[in-house]
Amino acid sequence: MPSADNNDDILYIDSPDALASLCEQLKGNTWLCLDTEFIREKTYYPQLCLIQVSTPDIIACIDPLAIKDLSPLSSLLADPGVTKVFHAASQDLELFYHLNETVPAPLFDTQVAASLMGLGDQIGYAGMVKEMLGVSLDKSHSRTDWSQRPLEPEQIRYAADDVRYLRDCYLQQLQWLTEKDRLDWLEDDFAKLTDPARYQPVPENTWMRVKGIQKLRPQHLVVLKALAAWREKRAISSNRPRRWILKDEVLFEMARRSPKCVEELSRVRGLEERQISKHGEEWIQLIDQAQQLPKSEWPELASRKRLSPEQETIADLLMAGLRLFAQEASISPQAIATRKDIEALVSGNRELGLLQGWRMELVGRELLDLLDGRSGLTIENGAVCRLTVI
Numbered sequence: 316m317p318s319a320d321n322n323d324d325i326l327y328i329d330s331p332d333a334l335a336s337l338c339e340q341l342k343g344n345t346w347l348c349l350d351t352e353f354i355r356e357k358t359y360y361p362q363l364c365l366i367q368v369s370t371p372d373i374i375a376c377i378d379p380l381a382i383k384d385l386s387p388l389s390s391l392l393a394d395p396g397v398t399k400v401f402h403a404a405s406q407d408l409e410l411f412y413h414l415n416e417t418v419p420a421p422l423f424d425t426q427v428a429a430s431l432m433g434l435g436d437q438i439g440y441a442g443m444v445k446e447m448l449g450v451s452l453d454k455s456h457s458r459t460d461w462s463q464r465p466l467e468p469e470q471i472r473y474a475a476d477d478v479r480y481l482r483d484c485y486l487q488q489l490q491w492l493t494e495k496d497r498l499d500w501l502e503d504d505f506a507k508l509t510d511p512a513r514y515q516p517v518p519e520n521t522w523m524r525v526k527g528i529q530k531l532r533p534q535h536l537v538v539l540k541a542l543a544a545w546r547e548k549r550a551i552s553s554n555r556p557r558r559w560i561l562k563d564e565v566l567f568e569m570a571r572r573s574p575k576c577v578e579e580l581s582r583v584r585g586l587e588e589r590q591i592s593k594h595g596e597e598w599i600q601l602i603d604q605a606q607q608l609p610k611s612e613w614p615e616l617a618s619r620k621r622l623s624p625e626q627e628t629i630a631d632l633l634m635a636g637l638r639l640f641a642q643e644a645s646i647s648p649q650a651i652a653t654r655k656d657i658e659a660l661v662s663g664n665r666e667l668g669l670l671q672g673w674r675m676e677l678v679g680r681e682l683l684d685l686l687d688g689r690s691g692l693t694i695e696n697g698a699v700c701r702l703t704v705i
Contacts, residue, residue, distance in 0.1 A: 327471060348481040352474055359550045363379045392417075393419070402424065447487055540614050546560045573606065636682055639700075
């Protein structure tokens with residue numbers, strides 16, 4: 316099997332035969348470390364440019380631009396007996412979903428696991444490797460155009476490092492979680508990551524990601540929803556970035572003005588004449604249809620109830636409790652709950668992730684006890700401690 320020049324242990328796979336041979340060697344492993352390199356600056360869907368894979372004794376970079384049929388690898392990724400190990404898996408899983416309309420499972424995400432080890436919430440790969448292995452990674456190729464060929468040996472080595480050290484981090488995390496009896500805590504988190512629905516575009520929901528929507532009235536939000544869905548569908552069908560179709564600020568202004576005729580579209584800042592000429596009639600029709608919808612079908616922004624001064628104080632107390640309990644468990648507080656979660660708890664919301672699964676067992680019950688006055692906090696020797704309430 317070929318190896319990349321000046322990369323002693325890295326296999327560069329750029330032919331169907333080499334891929335078939337690699338996948339035969341990979342069979343029998345109970346886990347695979349994976350990473351991808353991609354670009355999406357000029358497309359709606361990310362363009363897969365490189366797949367890195369490692370096992371205890373193999374490191375390989377697979378060139379999907381040279382190999383059109385990746386089915387041997389896809390079969391491995393679909394094998395339920397093989398754990399697929401990623402760091403910050405979401406974008407990689409999106410790529411594989413659009414490639415095969417399936418998500419690799421079962422999954423282990425080292426970023427999620429790192430938060431249970433107290434390494435911080437959403438720690439980057441380089442930070443994790445530095446923290447766990449004491450290795451400082453080269454970052455000089457982080458802005459590489461991975462679609463260009465041939466790749467330089469330094470680029471291949473940089474990409475391979477994303478799975479080289481992932482192996483050791485995974486094995487350390489696996490051992491630590493097993494010893495702490497926390498491995499099953501991650502099952503729900505990993506299951507959510509492998510839900511295919513997470514990676515399916517829903518044009519009707521994209522209005523919620525447009526900047527500045529809090530400034531729009533309900534009658535404008537219904538227009539924004541229709542226009543944002545139109546933009547998303549156009550972006551998908553043409554495989555172009557949504558901002559190339561219409562920028563957020565233009566969508567916002569179109570919704571705010573809600574023009575009633577094509578002539579009024581020319582007053583929308585940022586709209587070009589050629590766009591109006593091509594799509595103007597369609598936009599006006601969409602705006603009109605949206606405005607005809609009954610108010611019961613208008614979209615609403617999730618309201619965030621303002622806490623009273625007394626409730627703010629209670630939330631401050633619960634945040635102190637959260638930090639204390641997380642510290643005792645050697646877990647990043649952000650991996651358990653956010654300030655927004657705590658405020659929702661104070662407001663009476665009990666449908667929270669904080670009150671489910673391992674988070675409930677570890678911290679949720681403790682916070683409910685604080686909230687209901689069954690326990691408290693005190694300061695001893697300059698540190699916050701638990702206070703038993705009799």
